[in-house]
Amino acid sequence: MSPLLKQRLELLAQPALQNSLTACMHGIEKESLRIDASGTLSQRPHPAGLGSALTHPTITTDYSEALIELITPVNRDIDGLFQQLDDIHRFTYGELGEERLWTESMPCILPARDEDIPIAWYGTSNVGMLKHVYRRGLAVRYGKPMQCIAGIHYNFSLAPELWEALRQQDGDARSTQDFQSERYAALIRNFRRYAWVLMYLFGASPALCASFLQGRDHQLQPLGDKTLYLPYATSLRMSDLGYNNDAQAGLSVCYNSLDSYIASMKKAISLPYAPYAAIGTHDADGQWQQLNTNLLQIENEFYSSIRPKRVTRSGEKPVHALASRGVEYVEVRCMDIDPFAPLGIEPSTAHFLDSFLLFCALAESPAMSDEECRASNDNFALVVKRGREPGLQLTRKGQPSGLNEWGEHLLDNIAACASLLDQAGQTTAHSDSLALQRAKLRDPALTPSARVLDAIAAHGNSFFRFALAQSEAHREHFLARPLEAAKAEAFAAMAAQSVADQVAMEQADSIDFDSYVAQYLSQ
Numbered sequence: 001m002s003p004l005l006k007q008r009l010e011l012l013a014q015p016a017l018q019n020s021l022t023a024c025m026h027g028i029e030k031e032s033l034r035i036d037a038s039g040t041l042s043q044r045p046h047p048a049g050l051g052s053a054l055t056h057p058t059i060t061t062d063y064s065e066a067l068i069e070l071i072t073p074v075n076r077d078i079d080g081l082f083q084q085l086d087d088i089h090r091f092t093y094g095e096l097g098e099e100r101l102w103t104e105s106m107p108c109i110l111p112a113r114d115e116d117i118p119i120a121w122y123g124t125s126n127v128g129m130l131k132h133v134y135r136r137g138l139a140v141r142y143g144k145p146m147q148c149i150a151g152i153h154y155n156f157s158l159a160p161e162l163w164e165a166l167r168q169q170d171g172d173a174r175s176t177q178d179f180q181s182e183r184y185a186a187l188i189r190n191f192r193r194y195a196w197v198l199m200y201l202f203g204a205s206p207a208l209c210a211s212f213l214q215g216r217d218h219q220l221q222p223l224g225d226k227t228l229y230l231p232y233a234t235s236l237r238m239s240d241l242g243y244n245n246d247a248q249a250g251l252s253v254c255y256n257s258l259d260s261y262i263a264s265m266k267k268a269i270s271l272p273y274a275p276y277a278a279i280g281t282h283d284a285d286g287q288w289q290q291l292n293t294n295l296l297q298i299e300n301e302f303y304s305s306i307r308p309k310r311v312t313r314s315g316e317k318p319v320h321a322l323a324s325r326g327v328e329y330v331e332v333r334c335m336d337i338d339p340f341a342p343l344g345i346e347p348s349t350a351h352f353l354d355s356f357l358l359f360c361a362l363a364e365s366p367a368m369s370d371e372e373c374r375a376s377n378d379n380f381a382l383v384v385k386r387g388r389e390p391g392l393q394l395t396r397k398g399q400p401s402g403l404n405e406w407g408e409h410l411l412d413n414i415a416a417c418a419s420l421l422d423q424a425g426q427t428t429a430h431s432d433s434l435a436l437q438r439a440k441l442r443d444p445a446l447t448p449s450a451r452v453l454d455a456i457a458a459h460g461n462s463f464f465r466f467a468l469a470q471s472e473a474h475r476e477h478f479l480a481r482p483l484e485a486a487k488a489e490a491f492a493a494m495a496a497q498s499v500a501d502q503v504a505m506e507q508a509d510s511i512d513f514d515s516y517v518a519q520y521l522s523q
Contacts, residue, residue: 001413008362009416011169012162013423020161021424024354025329026081027074027155030337030344032101033148034066035108039468041148042066042099043118049095051495052502054122054131058088058494063135063147065118068092068101074155078350078429085343091491093478103344103470105237105336106208106463107148117144125505126516127315130291133517137290137297140279145212149237150337152345155309156357157329177326181258184308184327186365187357188255191306192376193368194360195334196383196394197407201437202349203234203384204336204448207456207463213241224461234387234449235336238305238380248303251295256367258327261308265319268302271295291517305334305380317523330357338448339455339467342474351433355418359410362417371398388444407441 012021034042046053046061046068053061062069070088075081093101102108111117119135122128138147160176167179174182207229213220218241220228230236251268254260277293291297299318310321310328332353337344368376375395383403386392393400411434418430440446445454452466459465483491511519 001416002364005359005363005413005416008166008169009420011165012362013420017162017165018424020159020165021421023076023159023161024358024421025074025076025155025157025159026078026350026354028072028081028085028345028350029153029155030070030085031062031150031152032068032070032103032337032344033064033108033150034068034096034099035102035471037098037100039102039464039471040109041107041111041117043116044099045118045121047095047097047099049492049495050092051498052123053120054125054128054498055501055505056495056498059092061120062150063120063138064144065120067120067148067150078347078354081350082343082347087483087487087491089343090478090481090483091488093475094482094488100471100475102150102467103337103339103474104463104467105150105205105235107145107150107212108467109209109211109464110145110148112211112214114139114144117148119144123502123506125502126509126511126513127505128502129288129513130517130520133288134291134297134300136288138301140289141276151237151333152335152337154332154335154345154350154353155329156332156354158358158361181308181322181326183361184330185255185258185261187330187361188306188308189368190360190363190365191330191332191357192255192373192380194356194410195305195376196379196387196403197410198332198334198353198356199234199238199380199383200387200403200407200447201352201440202335202338202448203238203387204338204452205235205237206230206233206449206453208236208241209464209467223456223463227456227461227463229453229456229463230385231453232386232389232392233384234447235334235384237336238334238384240381248295251302252370252373253302253304258308258322262319262323265296265299265302268296269294269299269319288513288517292521305332307331307333315520317520320523332357336448339452339470340448342477348429348433348436351418351421351429352437354421355414355430355434358417358421359414363413388447388450404441408438411438411441 036042046065050059058071060069061067070092072081072084075084119139122131163180163183164176172179207223207227210226210228213228220230223229253264271294273293273295281288281290281293283289296302308322308327309331310325312318312321338346379394382394392403394403394406396406415434418434421430422428444450456463456466
């Protein structure tokens, strides 16, 4: 352990800061495809009983009309967080009728034609149309199948009191907002250095349905008739088969400061890109098909494993919110859905993520050179495709390092953060989770990716049959536990209010959509 990390841990171990340590804030966003009983992508609209996907605070859609996104309120308590996620699931399943939620990150059987994958619809308000046209842009740029991949987003922040204590310890003269923003940037740099370990420990997409890659070149191996895989893969979702594309491959986003990140994003959303210019913003019928012809339509188009975030105001661009009010929290975006967990993620995973992110926040985090950025990207890419390969070597500080050796070193350092969180919360949950992860590091058969391959083998080497069986089991799990009447009434009222809110937004628009887009993009 470095002297600086030890010094910071000792500061936060002081009794006066224990309550602040338990005030870390969390949120979970969980995506799932709606499917019919045969395991085929739903063609139905967003269920009316779930309210408006535009304005509902906890139930929305992402890319496809069939890609539901369930969002917890922010919570400082992980047990409370998972109770909220469970309640949202129970209400949602009660409104799905005969449909199920697909339990995998990689998609179900997709239609043979891209045009039969429905894009999410948010109504006719300017805000709703902006969201819809942005998704039309994703379709023409990357194809629809890639946008049907699902995942878990984990939102995390440290209490302002902790950042202030660290600022005083450092003798930093910057404002509280500027210091907090720069330390979140430091957290993100360390996350990029070490995120490969999350892919090893929690990656759960080593295989996929062959329908996902119909007509595309790939180097996957067949497993049974309609399953493709890589034998040592952990997360094909995070590989170049998933959220990756040629256009963004050369995009260099700098996290060495908040200013450099904002400058990188502003450049990307204003940089003309000839292939997109050739497509144009409108189709042959004069309908909008992308917001602009730049490398990125908006910042959210940049596929990253982690993002600095600030809650935006209505109609405000994310980069503008960051520039105006600084970083509020980070969004971890590389987590696969755990197909063995009905909620898609286990509480023990959240406890480890807290320990890992606290370590990333407290450990030394020098600026990253272009060479280190490339090495970090290469390490991540190696682990998503070959993470369980015996003797796999990564690059650490310019030198070869065994995955297991480096992983043990990381877990030793993270253990001190887990102990600190346990002490503050009077629990053993963080250390218990660390022990689970250490066992996976020593025995690859315990990893989710290995367990998925074992389960696929038990279903006749069929990814589809395994995933459909899990989807059915999880549906029964939730339908057997309907919400209590009071909670069900509260969710129904929330859904009804969201519909009223959407109508009000549509009626309140005072400018045409073309003007609205121009105004939005000019921020």
